[in-house]
Amino acid sequence: GLRCAGLSALEWRDVDPDKGTIRIERSQVSGDVGPPKTEATRRLVYIVPEIVELLRAHRRWQMTEMDPSRHVEEGSEAPTTEKRHLLFPSRRGGYRIPQMMAKPLQNCAKRAGVDKHITAHVMRKTANNLIRVAAGGIVARAMIGHADEEMTFTYSDVDAKERGRAHRAAFGEALVPTRMGTK
Numbered sequence: 001g002l003r004c005a006g007l008s009a010l011e012w013r014d015v016d017p018d019k020g021t022i023r024i025e026r027s028q029v030s031g032d033v034g035p036p037k038t039e040a041t042r043r044l045v046y047i048v049p050e051i052v053e054l055l056r057a058h059r060r061w062q063m064t065e066m067d068p069s070r071h072v073e074e075g076s077e078a079p080t081t082e083k084r085h086l087l088f089p090s091r092r093g094g095y096r097i098p099q100m101m102a103k104p105l106q107n108c109a110k111r112a113g114v115d116k117h118i119t120a121h122v123m124r125k126t127a128n129n130l131i132r133v134a135a136g137g138i139v140a141r142a143m144i145g146h147a148d149e150e151m152t153f154t155y156s157d158v159d160a161k162e163r164g165r166a167h168r169a170a171f172g173e174a175l176v177p178t179r180m181g182t183k
Contacts, residue, residue, distance in 0.1 A: 006145075106118060
């Protein structure tokens with residue numbers, strides 16, 4: 001559920017694999033790094049063990065691939081020590097642009113048989129909605145980094161099944177006709 005601007009600014013110092021957390025503290029737009037969009041966007045994100053292991057493998061791969069002595073393309077600069085700290089650097093070792101996700105997401109959608117146009121923002125909205133349904137609006141807001149409850153619900157889709165579950169949870173048997181045939 002991260003914004004691309006926050007994802008592209010992640011540094012390895014933000015990741016604590018032992019605690020299973022990532023700290024969101026900065027944002028990157030067109031190479032300019034600064035504070036996130038809102039204060040609520042600064043947050044600690046908990047990640048599941050499977051993602052921790054994927055990040056560890058990514059780090060091992062990155063340390064091998066980002067070694068400046070390995071492959072430096074003609075006309076490009078070797079990744080600097082300054083840029084090697086990024087979780088997801090560009091091929092040149094710098095920041096990525098938001099469009100970095102467009103092609104991989106389309107490829108994943110195609111492989112999954114999804115015929116719709118998928119964007120990183122669509123994925124953010126989906127994460128927001130799934131977390132909200134599973135854990136409630138307050139938890140979703142904290143995890144996604146929305147500034148207020150209204151924004152969390154703006155990016156939510158409440159379907160008929162969810163409304164039915166909420167109705168049953170709120171009113172239970174109170175509205176069910178009794179055995180006596182009265183309502």
